[in-house]
Amino acid sequence: MRGEHIPMVNTERPWVRHRKFKMDPETQLAVWNEWGGDGDLIVYHSHPTGTAFASELDRTVILQSPNLKFLIYAVVTGRFRAYQAIDGKVEEIKIFKTDIDATV
Numbered sequence: 777m778r779g780e781h782i783p784m785v786n787t788e789r790p791w792v793r794h795r796k797f798k799m800d801p802e803t804q805l806a807v808w809n810e811w812g813g814d815g816d817l818i819v820y821h822s823h824p825t826g827t828a829f830a831s832e833l834d835r836t837v838i839l840q841s842p843n844l845k846f847l848i849y850a851v852v853t854g855r856f857r858a859y860q861a862i863d864g865k866v867e868e869i870k871i872f873k874t875d876i877d878a879t880v
């Protein structure tokens with residue numbers, strides 16, 4: 777799994793799909809189990825019309841493990857923000873933009 781990129785399928789209901797993304801629970805559980813909380817796991821997604829601030833749902837996921845890094849890309853502004861649970865709170869962490877290709 778180290779360094780592996782695992783795309784997720786959006787299983788949200790079709791009429792909600794354009795506003796929300798719900799990761800396929802089976803794939804998510806398989807990744808989570810294989811990861812086991814040891815080392816860093818980076819989860820990323822975009823906010824097509826909003827900012828790169830973590831939503832309440834994002835915060836719920838972030839708080840599941842202190843080793844989870846959560847990267848959000850705001851399509852409109854082209855800005856990235858990253859978050860991590862630190863001492864039980866969601867904190868923004870610094871990221872360094874080097875050769876991130878947002879078209880991938």
Ligand SMILES: [Zn+2]
Pocket residue numbers: 821822823830831834848
């Ligand atoms: Zn989000």
